Each structure stands twice: as C-alpha cells, then as structure tokens.
Amino acid sequence: MAENGEEKLLAVARHIAKTLGHNESMADDILQIFSTFDGRFSREKLSEGQPGEDGSTVSALERALNSLDSQISRFVAADQPIWSDPADSAAFLDAIDELVNITREWSHLANEKPVGACLARADEMLQQAMFRVEEEFRSLMERGAESFAVNNHRLDSDDDEEEDVEGDDDYDGDQIPVAKPLTDYDLIIDALPSATINDLHEMAKRMLAAGFGKSCSHVYSTCRREFLEESVSRLGLKKLSIEEVHKMTWQELEDEIERWIKSANVALRILFPSERRLCDRVFFGFSSAADLSFMEVCRGSAVQILNFADAVAIGSRSPERLFKVLDVFETMRDLMGEFESVFSDQLCLVLKNEAVTIWKRLGEAVRGIFMELENLIRRDPAKAAVPGGGLHPITRYVMNYLRAACRSRQTLEQVFEESNGVPSKDSTLLTVQMSWIMELLESNLEVKSKVYKDPALCYLFLMNNGRYIVQKVKDGDLGLLLGEDWIRKHNAKVRQYHSSYQRSAWNKMLGLLKVDNTAAGMNGLGKTMKVKLKQFNVQFDETCKVHSTWVVFDEQLREELRISLARLLLPAYGNFIGRFQNLGDLGKGKNADKYIKYGVEDIEAHINELFKGSTTARK
Numbered sequence: 001m002a003e004n005g006e007e008k009l010l011a012v013a014r015h016i017a018k019t020l021g022h023n024e025s026m027a028d029d030i031l032q033i034f035s036t037f038d039g040r041f042s043r044e045k046l047s048e049g050q051p052g053e054d055g056s057t058v059s060a061l062e063r064a065l066n067s068l069d070s071q072i073s074r075f076v077a078a079d080q081p082i083w084s085d086p087a088d089s090a091a092f093l094d095a096i097d098e099l100v101n102i103t104r105e106w107s108h109l110a111n112e113k114p115v116g117a118c119l120a121r122a123d124e125m126l127q128q129a130m131f132r133v134e135e136e137f138r139s140l141m142e143r144g145a146e147s148f149a150v151n152n153h154r155l156d157s158d159d160d161e162e163e164d165v166e167g168d169d170d171y172d173g174d175q176i177p178v179a180k181p182l183t184d185y186d187l188i189i190d191a192l193p194s195a196t197i198n199d200l201h202e203m204a205k206r207m208l209a210a211g212f213g214k215s216c217s218h219v220y221s222t223c224r225r226e227f228l229e230e231s232v233s234r235l236g237l238k239k240l241s242i243e244e245v246h247k248m249t250w251q252e253l254e255d256e257i258e259r260w261i262k263s264a265n266v267a268l269r270i271l272f273p274s275e276r277r278l279c280d281r282v283f284f285g286f287s288s289a290a291d292l293s294f295m296e297v298c299r300g301s302a303v304q305i306l307n308f309a310d311a312v313a314i315g316s317r318s319p320e321r322l323f324k325v326l327d328v329f330e331t332m333r334d335l336m337g338e339f340e341s342v343f344s345d346q347l348c349l350v351l352k353n354e355a356v357t358i359w360k361r362l363g364e365a366v367r368g369i370f371m372e373l374e375n376l377i378r379r380d381p382a383k384a385a386v387p388g389g390g391l392h393p394i395t396r397y398v399m400n401y402l403r404a405a406c407r408s409r410q411t412l413e414q415v416f417e418e419s420n421g422v423p424s425k426d427s428t429l430l431t432v433q434m435s436w437i438m439e440l441l442e443s444n445l446e447v448k449s450k451v452y453k454d455p456a457l458c459y460l461f462l463m464n465n466g467r468y469i470v471q472k473v474k475d476g477d478l479g480l481l482l483g484e485d486w487i488r489k490h491n492a493k494v495r496q497y498h499s500s501y502q503r504s505a506w507n508k509m510l511g512l513l514k515v516d517n518t519a520a521g522m523n524g525l526g527k528t529m530k531v532k533l534k535q536f537n538v539q540f541d542e543t544c545k546v547h548s549t550w551v552v553f554d555e556q557l558r559e560e561l562r563i564s565l566a567r568l569l570l571p572a573y574g575n576f577i578g579r580f581q582n583l584g585d586l587g588k589g590k591n592a593d594k595y596i597k598y599g600v601e602d603i604e605a606h607i608n609e610l611f612k613g614s615t616t617a618r619k
Contacts, residue, residue, distance in 0.1 A: 061102070061106060061115070061118050062118060064098075064102055065099075065102070065118060065121060065122055065125070068095055068098060068099050068102075068125065069121075069125055071091070071092075071095045072092070072095050072096070072099070072125055072128065072129050073128075075088065075091075075092045075095070075129075075132065076128050076129065076131075076132045081136060081139055081140075082132070082136055083136050083139075083140055083199055089136075089199065092129075092132075093202060093203075093206060095129075096126070096129050096133070096206050096210075097206070099122060099125060099126055099129070100126070100206075100209060100210065102122065103119060103122045103123070103126070106118070106119060107119065126210055129210075130206075130207055130210050130212045130215070133203050133206060133207055133212075134207065134212070134215055134216070134219055136203065137200060137203045137204070137207070137216065137219055137220070138219045138223060140196060140199055140200060140203075141192070141196075141200065141219070141220065141223040141224070142223060189270065189274045190274070190277075190278075191224075191227075191274050191275065191277075191278045192278060197278065197281050197282060200220075200282045201281065201282050201283070201284055203216075204216050204220070204282055204283055204286070204289070205285070205286075208283075208286050208289055213286070213289050216289070217289055217292050217293045217296065218296075220279075220282065220293045220297075221292075221293050221296030221297045224275060224278070224293075224297040225296065225297045225298075225300060225301075228271060228275060228297055228298065228300075228301050229300055229301055229304075231271060232263055232267055232271070232301045232304065232305075235259070235262060235263040235266055235267070236259035236262065236263055237259055237260055237263035237264075237304065237305070237308070238256070238259075239304055240256075240307075240308060240311070241307075242307065242310070242311040242314070245308065245311035245312070245315065246311065246315055246316075250320070250321070253312075253315075253324070254324055256308075257312065257324050257327060257328060260305070260308050260309070260328070260331075261327060261328070261331050263305065264305050264309075264331055264332075264335060265331070265335070267301060267302075267305060268305075268335045268338040268339065268342065269335075269338055271301075272298050272301075272302070272338070272342045273338070273341075273342055275294060275297050275298055276294055276342055279291075279293050279294040279297070287345075291345040291346070291347045291348070292347060294345075294347075294348070295345075295347040295348050295351075298342075298343075298348075298351075299348075299351065302343070302351050303351070306351070306354055306355060306358055309328055309331075309332055309358050309359075309362065310358045310361065312324075312325060312328050312362070312365070313325075313328075313358060313361040313362045313364070313365045314361065314365070315365075317365065317368040317369050317371070317372045318369070318372060319369055319372055319373045319376060319401065321369060322366065322369045322370075322401075322405060323404065323405075323408075325362060325365050325366055325369065326366060326408050326411055326412075328362055329359070329362040329363060329365075329366060329411065329415070330408075330411055332355065332358065332359040332362060333359060333411075333414075335355075336355065336356070336359065339351070339352050339355040339356075340352060343355075360418065363414075363415045363418050363419075366412070366415045367415060367416065367419055370433060370437070373398070373401070373437065374436070374437060374440055377394065377398060377437070377440045377441055377444050378440065378444070380394045380444060382444075382447045382448040382450070382451055383451070384451075385448075385451040385452055385461075386448075386461065387551070387613070388549055388550045388551035388613035389452065389457045389458075389460035389461035389464060389550050389551060390461075390464055390551035390553060390613070391464055391465060391468055391551075391553055392445065392448060392461075392465055394441070394444065394445075394448075395441065395445065395465045395468055395469065396468070398437070398441050399441075399468065399469055399472040399473075400472070402434065402437065402472075402478055403472055403476050403477075403478055406434075406476060406477035406478045406481065407477065409430070409477045409480075409481070412430050413428060413429075413430050415430075416428070416429035416430045416433060417429060428481075430481060431481045431482065431483075434478065434481050434482060435482060435486070438469070438482070441469070442466075442469075445461075445462065445465050445466075446462070448461070449461050449462050454546075455500075455504040456501050456504040456505035456547075457550065459497045459498075459500040459501035459504060460497075460501050460550055460552070462497045463494055463497035463498055463501060463552075463557070464551065464552060464553055464554075464557075466490060466493055466494040466497055467494050467553075467554050467557050468553065468554070469490065470487060470490050470491055470494060471554070473486070473487060473490070474487055494557075498560075498561065498564070501561075502564060502565065502568065505543060505547065506543070506565060506568060506569065508539070509536060509539050509540060509543065509569075510568060510569065510572055512532045512533075512535050512536045512539070513532070513536065513569075513572040513573055513575070513576040514572075515528075515529065515576065515579060525583065526580075526583045529576070529579070529580050529583070529595075530595050532576075533576075533577075533580065533595045533596065533597075534595065536573075537597045537598070540598070540603070540606070544606045544607075544609065544610065547610045547611065548609050548610050548611070548612055548613070549612075549613045550610070550611050550613050551611060551613040552611040558611050561610070561611065562607050562608055562610060562611075565607050565610070566604055566607050569603060569607070570600055570603060570604060573598075573600060573603055574600045577596050577599075577600075580595070580596065581596075
C-alpha cells in the first residue's frame, strides 16, 4: 500500500505540473522545482511512466491498476457480504474512489493507444465493482428493511400486537415486513435504520458517479415498491379493476370504501412521506435520482388508490350511494394537501394532477346523484293511493334523505359551488338545488292527491304530507338552507289544506244546522228542522265512520283538527237542537228523542274518535 501511495503522490505531482505548465519547457521547470523539495520528486521518477515521444504507456498507471484490480477482485469474489464488516466496506469504497480518480486523471490522454487500453481495463474493473455494489445495495436494503420495520415500526392500532415480535412463533423471516393499520396519522417513520441509510447513500453516490444511476434507482425502487405495496395490501386495500368495483354489491362496495379511506389516509399521510424522506436521504445530492426512485416506488400504490376513487366516481348514480360517494369525496379533498406536497416534483406531477381530476369527478358524481333523485321523484307513479290519506313513501324517503344529506352541508356547498352554476343574490347553489327538489316533491304529491275520489281525503293527504315536510325542514340544517320565509309559506299551505278539508267534509253538514226563519208557522219550521236533523244524523254517522279510518300522523295536527271541528260543529249543533226543543210538543219528550240522536257531548266524543286509522306511516 505504501508503494501504491507513493505512485499516487507522483501521479498528482505530474498532473499539477502538466496543468500549470503552459508548454513543455514550463512543465519541466515546475518538475525541477518539485525535485528540490523532496527526493521522491526526482526528474527521473516524475518523468517515469509519462508517455514519451513514442507514446509508450506510463508504467505507474499499469502498476496502479494492477494494485486496484487485486483489491477490487478480492472484494468482488467475496462470499460474505462486504458491508457486514465496516472496514471491508470502507476499503472497497476507497478502491472504487481511487479507480474513478485515476480514470478521470488520465482521461485527457485516452486517445493515446497505450493509455486508452489501460482506461478500457479500468472501465471493466469499474463495471465489475459496480455489479458487486449493486448486489450489496440490494442485500442491504432487504436486510435493513426486514430487521428495522418488523422490530421497530409496526403500524398497528392494536396494543396487544405491539409486543416484541422476536417472541412471535408465527413470524416468518422470509416474509416482507409491512406496515399495519393505525388511526393516528400524525407520524413519519424512518423506513430503514440510520446506519443503513448512510451506507446506502455512500453506495448510491458511487453508482451515480460511475454512470450506474439507473441501475441503482431500479434496485432501490424494486425493493421499496414491494415493501410499500404489501403494506398497502395489509391495510386492506385490494387491487381491483374498475369493472370489478362496478360489479360489487352495494354492501361489498360500502365495506371496500371504508377500507379505502383508512388505506388512503395511512398511505398519503405516513407511508408516502416516509418513502419520500428515505429517497431524499439515500440519494442526497442527486435530486433527479431521488425523484425518479420515489416515483417508481409510489406510483403503483398511488394509482391503485386513485383508480378505486375513480371507479366510485364513474359508477352508479343511484341516490342511496350519495353518502359513501361523499365520504370518498371528503377523503380526497382532505388529502389534496398531501398529494400537493408528496408529489410535488416534475416526475410525479401527473399523479397530483390525476388526483385533482378524480376529486372533481367525484364532485360531478355527487351532483349527478341529485339529478337522479330528481328523476326518481318525477318517475314515481301516482297509481295506488296511500290508505287513509297518510304519508306517502316518497315523502318520507325524500325528506329523510335530504335531512341526512344536509349533515354534510359544508361539503355539499363546496360541491355545488364548483358546478359552474350562477347562484341567485340571496341563495347559494345548494339552496337552489334543495328548493328545486322540494318543488318537484310538492308537484308530485299534488298529482298523487288527485287519485283520491273524495276531495276531503285529497286535502287531508296534502295536509299530512305538507306538515311532515315542514317538520323535517324546521329542525335541521335543511331549514337553515331553505330559510324562515320558506317555512312560513309552507305552514300557510298546510293551514290552507286544513281549511279546504274542513270546508269539503263538514260545511255541508254545518249548513244543515242553519234554521230557515222564513218557514211558515211553527209547524212548517218544525217539519224543516226534523228533516234537517235526520239528514244531519245520517251524514254525521257516515262521515265519522269514514273519517275515523283516516290518518293524521302528527299528534299535534290531529288535535288541532279535532279542536277546530269541535269549535265549528258544537255551537251550531247545540243551538240547533236547543231551538228544536223549544218548538213545543215536537221538541219535547219522546217526540224529541225520535229526532235528536246525539247530544252535544256525543258529537264531541265522536269527533275525538276521528283520524284513528293506521298510523304506522310515522317519522
């Protein structure tokens, strides 16, 4: 080694003289000056091995190559990992550095045949060295990941599973170590031990300097990609094609979306940033290699995550899918910052742009689902009448659906703001959308009410459904969207239906209780009142019999109706029978009993029995 060191020193001296000397004479003078300081710099030694006028190869170059060849060959042929011994790895890297330096120093003489031959030999030696470095690089990555990830960084939310892995009889040392699920995403892991990362960096630096950057990046990305993809798989995310996603049952898709949300959060917030940091440390000083390696490591898993979200976005627009589509939309929205920061370099730009595109596509899917809800309301047939004028299933479905949707009000506001629509002065686009759906529902119910042949039942149906709609709007975010003015108007509509029902069902009966004062004499008035009482009794019996089977789902509304009818009928009936009883013999005793079937209290009791039909159609 001492001899080799002296040769290296002489080579440096020769290089300095050649660099500083502008011509052959000046170079000779510089060599002469060197020789006065140290005997090793004698003119003979400094000139020895330099190409002379006949182009003879420098013998010192050959000796240096021979020495390096011996060292490098010993390491290349070694059976044991070189990096298992720090002294061996350091010596191997020193030999590679020296070989690279010699090649660089003599490269300007490559056109000289003897020197060119030596440089060709040096290049072969460097290739052999790089092949071994590549093997060591791969082996170190695999061994480092195995020992470090399994024993130190198991992403596991179950405390029982965080015990010492070395005591786990089920652990297979040949398995790829993987990250497991957790719920706390505020974490960046060191994917490899620090010492291993330093060794990998030193190897990568030599491979890149020697022109083996692609090979180094390939080995690195292959090892880390396998680790990352297996980790994502353990999180529960499956590799599914768009067609496979679309063939899933709704329950299967719901379960898969839950797994996707967890996997996407862990991948974007922990795994990808950790891989980015590892790339930057291993390829420190070589940003292009770091970017390329990171892209190759993460692209497959990132595409897998994005493809599933895209499959959801372009899938069925049936209304029941809204809430899970919103979950996927919100997850993508919340991860946009991670996509921006993790995939910020030029090579990963396509992934970031694709994430933005799919996120917007999910917004389009949400808006499309609301359009499908509109179609569902329009298409709902008006064939069979709801028994007793109760709540129609479409009313319950739509109102409960909108209430549930409005729990994600802020997200929906964002979705509709991005629809390129133009909101009105006082309304957001979401408010416009909800108002339109309510208008469609009301129009549909108006059509359905025409199925009832009895006008009173038609109004009762509209009153029931209108009251249900107002109640559902009032006590939730839907009311905040539609506003107090909307609620007031629709309360007025319900009151109008109430009045129409009362007029249609009871006004004719009320007319029978009016006394015609123009009747000729007491006998004429008595006869008229007898006829009216008979007619009243018949109509009251029939009406109570029918209306007692009708439905008013809301207890308060039912009580309001009964009170209203009592106020309408009881005074008029009481006055009528009171006057009848004052008609002398006609209105007294057995004669009166033949015509006065009900007392005032009886009428009230019958009114209180109204609207007791099946009330299963509840909230």
